[in-house]
Amino acid sequence: MATQLIKGNSAVIIGALYAGCDCYFGYPITPASEILHEASQTFPKLGRKFVQAESEEAAINMVYGAASAGHRVMTASSGPGMSLKQEGISYLAGAELPSVIVDIMRAGPGLGNIGPEQGDYAQVVKGGGHGNYHNIVLAPNSVQEMCDHTIKAFELASKYRNPVVVLADGVLGQMIEPLHFPDEAITPVIDESWAVCGTKETKENLVSSIFLDFDKLEDFNYQLQEKYETIKENETVHEEYMTEDASIVLVAYGISSRICHSAVEVARREGFKVGLFRPITLFPFPEKELKGIADSYDCTFIAVEMSNGQMMEDVKLAIECSRPVELVNRLGGNLITLDQVMEKIREVASREA
Amino acid sequence: MAEKIIGKPAAIYDEFSRKGGAAPTATHYCPGCGHGIIHKLIGEAMDDLGIQDRSVMISPVGCAVFAYYYFDCGNLQVAHGRAPAVGTGMSRAQDNAVVISYQGDGDLASIGLNETMQAANRGEKMAVFFVNNTVFGMTGGQMAPTTLIGEKTVTCPDGRDPRFAGYPLHMCEILDNLKAPVFIERVSISDISHIRKARKAIRRALEVQRDGKGYAFVEVLSTCPTNLKQNAQQSTDFVNNMMEKEFPLQNFRDRFDEAEPLWRDESDFSKSAIDKLYSLEDNASPEAVPDKDFRIALVKIAGFGGQGVLSMGLTLARAGCRDQRYTSWYPSYGPEQRGGTSNCSVVISGESIGSPVVYESDVLIALNQPSLEKFAGDVKKGGVILYDATISGVEVPKNVRSIAVPAMQIAKDAGSVKAANTVMLGVMMELGDTGLPEKVFREAIEDTFASKPKLIPMNLTILEAAAKWARENIK
Numbered sequence: 001m002a003t004q005l006i007k008g009n010s011a012v013i014i015g016a017l018y019a020g021c022d023c024y025f026g027y028p029i030t031p032a033s034e035i036l037h038e039a040s041q042t043f044p045k046l047g048r049k050f051v052q053a054e055s056e057e058a059a060i061n062m063v064y065g066a067a068s069a070g071h072r073v074m075t076a077s078s079g080p081g082m083s084l085k086q087e088g089i090s091y092l093a094g095a096e097l098p099s100v101i102v103d104i105m106r107a108g109p110g111l112g113n114i115g116p117e118q119g120d121y122a123q124v125v126k127g128g129g130h131g132n133y134h135n136i137v138l139a140p141n142s143v144q145e146m147c148d149h150t151i152k153a154f155e156l157a158s159k160y161r162n163p164v165v166v167l168a169d170g171v172l173g174q175m176i177e178p179l180h181f182p183d184e185a186i187t188p189v190i191d192e193s194w195a196v197c198g199t200k201e202t203k204e205n206l207v208s209s210i211f212l213d214f215d216k217l218e219d220f221n222y223q224l225q226e227k228y229e230t231i232k233e234n235e236t237v238h239e240e241y242m243t244e245d246a247s248i249v250l251v252a253y254g255i256s257s258r259i260c261h262s263a264v265e266v267a268r269r270e271g272f273k274v275g276l277f278r279p280i281t282l283f284p285f286p287e288k289e290l291k292g293i294a295d296s297y298d299c300t301f302i303a304v305e306m307s308n309g310q311m312m313e314d315v316k317l318a319i320e321c322s323r324p325v326e327l328v329n330r331l332g333g334n335l336i337t338l339d340q341v342m343e344k345i346r347e348v349a350s351r352e353a
Numbered sequence: 354m355a356e357k358i359i360g361k362p363a364a365i366y367d368e369f370s371r372k373g374g375a376a377p378t379a380t381h382y383c384p385g386c387g388h389g390i391i392h393k394l395i396g397e398a399m400d401d402l403g404i405q406d407r408s409v410m411i412s413p414v415g416c417a418v419f420a421y422y423y424f425d426c427g428n429l430q431v432a433h434g435r436a437p438a439v440g441t442g443m444s445r446a447q448d449n450a451v452v453i454s455y456q457g458d459g460d461l462a463s464i465g466l467n468e469t470m471q472a473a474n475r476g477e478k479m480a481v482f483f484v485n486n487t488v489f490g491m492t493g494g495q496m497a498p499t500t501l502i503g504e505k506t507v508t509c510p511d512g513r514d515p516r517f518a519g520y521p522l523h524m525c526e527i528l529d530n531l532k533a534p535v536f537i538e539r540v541s542i543s544d545i546s547h548i549r550k551a552r553k554a555i556r557r558a559l560e561v562q563r564d565g566k567g568y569a570f571v572e573v574l575s576t577c578p579t580n581l582k583q584n585a586q587q588s589t590d591f592v593n594n595m596m597e598k599e600f601p602l603q604n605f606r607d608r609f610d611e612a613e614p615l616w617r618d619e620s621d622f623s624k625s626a627i628d629k630l631y632s633l634e635d636n637a638s639p640e641a642v643p644d645k646d647f648r649i650a651l652v653k654i655a656g657f658g659g660q661g662v663l664s665m666g667l668t669l670a671r672a673g674c675r676d677q678r679y680t681s682w683y684p685s686y687g688p689e690q691r692g693g694t695s696n697c698s699v700v701i702s703g704e705s706i707g708s709p710v711v712y713e714s715d716v717l718i719a720l721n722q723p724s725l726e727k728f729a730g731d732v733k734k735g736g737v738i739l740y741d742a743t744i745s746g747v748e749v750p751k752n753v754r755s756i757a758v759p760a761m762q763i764a765k766d767a768g769s770v771k772a773a774n775t776v777m778l779g780v781m782m783e784l785g786d787t788g789l790p791e792k793v794f795r796e797a798i799e800d801t802f803a804s805k806p807k808l809i810p811m812n813l814t815i816l817e818a819a820a821k822w823a824r825e826n827i828k
Contacts, residue, residue: 002633002637002638002639002640003637003638003639003640003674004631004633004636004637004638005638005667005670005671005674005680005682014627014631017627017630018624018627020622022446022620023442023445023446025441025442030686031686042630045630046620046621046622046626046627046630047617047618047619047620047621048620048621049445049446049617049620051441051445051475053438053441053471054467054468054471055467055468057435057438057468058435058438058441058467058468058471059438061431061432061435061438061439061442061468062438062439062441062442062445063442064429064431064432064435064438064439064442065429065431065438065439065440065441065442065443065444065445065446066442066443066445066446067442068429068439068442068443069442069443069446069447069450071446073442073446087432088432088435091431091432095430114686170686171683171709171710174683174684174686175681175682175683175709176667176670176681176682176683177680177681177682177706177709178638178640178641178674178680180640181628181631181633184624185622185623185624185627186622187622187623188622196409196427196428196429196443197409197427197447197450198406198407198408198409198427198443198447198449198450198451198452199406199407199427199447199449200406202427203405203406203425203426203427205427205428206371206421206428206429206430207428207429207430208412208421208428208429208430209430210418210419210430255708258706258707258708258709259707259708261705261707262707262708263707335708335710337708337712338707338708
């Protein structure tokens with residue numbers, strides 16, 4: 001099958017186009033801007049709707065408006081912009097509106113810099129806005145997955161009427177790799193059972209996140225938690241590489257997981273029994289699967305991330321601290337290097353020996 | 354025909370079941386509040402214009418947060434101040450929807466001022482009804498942007514003092530500076546004669562929507578006896594005598610007759626249309642094939658912005674794809690790139706690639722002195738550095754082949770000084786350090802200049818000239 005060399009950020013829009021995304025609303029921010037550029041160059045040519053919003057808040061609220069009409073709709077940003085969008089994301093979750101948000105993470109806090117980081121993990125995976133909600137979070141690690149996971153994000157958003165975040169970073173957004181274009185294009189269907197379209201058929205529908213009555217809001221919150229449980233049951237995705245006999249299991253997502261994949265190969269050549277556990281959905285986090293490894297093998301886990309142990313906490317929770325969990329990380333826009341991971345592997349291995 | 358005085362418009366529910374409670378036909382508004390009258394005027398206009406089914410009412414945050422209790426049409430409830438943005442999304446998604454944004458002074462003129470201005474400036478198809486009663490109602494009577502000078506509120510207990518709290522904000526006058534709005538008017542609902550005029554303005558704003566003509570804004574001076582601690586007469590007098598003085602009633606603009614309807618294109622979801630957009634039929638490479646014997650090539654290319662550093666990297670990546678190798682390209686990006694020097698990493702491999710960022714390179718191409726200084730130390734033992742021959746005085750590490758290529762000179766001689774990057778590619782092709790056959794370099798040049806085919810012959814000539822130079826000069 002044929003491929004084209006495509007930038008990660010552009011691949012997001014290619015995925016969105018084939019997924020039947022009808023509306024794009026966004027605001028410029030490095031290193032996510034090419035998503036906005038690609039949308040501006042393609043959406044209008046297909047009669048689809050594009051608005052460069054006046055702010056991140058406006059963009060996410062435009063998403064709210066178009067999602068209310070049952071359309072497939074998205075926005076994208078990076079750390080500082082994601083912080084601004086949190087109010088809107090909470091409303092999307094509260095109103096149960098299908099929507100896709102792409103975060104090309106950069107280094108923080110504050111203005112930080114535009115280098116790659118994974119420091120939005122907690123903000124995106126744990127909620128970020130006010131209230132007891134979760135985004136579904138997908139973590140691609142290649143240009144191909146930037147496209148494929150965007151398509152998957154639209155599918156999950158519609159299926160669960162929930163915001164879905166594609167959580168990537170500056171490297172994945174900026175890099176170019178061959179992309180195998182999608183084999184099908186989806187024509188979306190508007191669900192008139194809840195959407196508000198300005199039509200006779202949808203006249204009685206209301207999109208809202210208000211429950212004035214405490215007990216009713218509590219009931220709604222419990223319903224949301226049930227939905228999240230269903231999502232956990234059905235949608236958890238992860239990958240394992242050479243974990244069967246591993247005494248050291250690297251846990252990494254996104255760009256860090258690629259570096260870890262290389263590390264596994266180098267380590268195996270050096271005679272270390274190292275494997276890789278890669279969460280592909282970050283919410284739901286593959287807890288059972290990770291716990292399964294912790295229960296089956298006498299192993300040490302190494303969380304490898306470009307953040308301050310944000311994902312490591314989920315590793316510890318998943319395995320209920322039943323095994324040691326170490327951390328290898330970089331911050332501030334620096335990428336983890338193969339050498340750094342190898343150094344930690346050798347250190348852990350020598351300690352165990 | 355006699356004017357209908359009593360009766361509920363069809364666009365207002367007979368009973369407010371969403372509200373619940375013991376009085377299903379009573380609103381949640383306080384006695385003497387203006388919202389009920391404004392709701393009714395909007396409902397009547399929706400009836401008269403036959404737009405009830407098309408209407409989408411946006412309830413703000415403020416006292417009208419429950420507007421959806423009352424309007425028998427599609428309803429959205431949204432975040433504080435964001436109604437015009439939500440309305441934009443709705444309007445773009447549903448071209449035929451009549452979008453109505455109903456907002457108070459805190460929502461519209463304070464927290465939502467930007468959204469208000471920008472939606473108006475884009476000429477979004479929506480009617481915005483701005484209820485100005487000079488005070489935050491729902492949150493308990495705080496100062497609003499429209500609070501009058503000297504007017505007492507919970508947060509300006511001694512009266513609004515412009516030295517500390519500025520002056521009342523005049524929304525109609527502000528929006529009247531914008532080109533896009535079709536209709537702008539300020540009205541009042543203080544008494545019957547004012548209500549008659551308000552009805553006309555509200556109807557006009559919705560006519561603009563019915564016909565898809567663009568943005569309409571109606572500011573309604575209204576009452577809040579509860580928070581302003583007024584009785585019925587006082588609240589009427591306050592609007593007529595105090596508010597009107599600060600906020601004169603007038604039509605600022607009515608371009609209904611001139612404005613053209615704006616109807617947007619239908620979305621095309623067909624695969625063929627997207628495929629065509631990306632020229633999939635005639636612009637694609639075969640997929641990579643695993644090859645354990647292929648030695649991975651880590652290439653760093655660096656120079657000034659404008660020297661074609663990034664595009665040279667892409668051409669090399671294309672060559673890798675043509676040879677069915679796993680390939681990645683990663684740039685320095687953002688201000689770093691715009692600020693002068695720029696670099697990119699290219700990885701060509703026989704198996705899937707880990708990090709696309711090259712720290713230690715097999716091949717370094719340096720087109721300027723700072724790049725050579727910065728990256729020469731990161732070239733692996735046995736690696737190769739190609740640098741432009743105009744660069745001098747840079748120490749190159751031992752165990753590395755370094756070759757001064759007269760790239761700019763060769764390019765200039767061949768007709769384009771800009772093509773020094775192609776010269777370097779030609780030398781790489783001849784040296785063979787990337788493990789790629791010569792053929793794919795030529796194909797990659799053709800791919801790179803596919804959109805500017807006139808440049809292909811010249812670049813191919815330069816590629817060959819560079820290869821010839823390499824054959825004759827590099828041992």
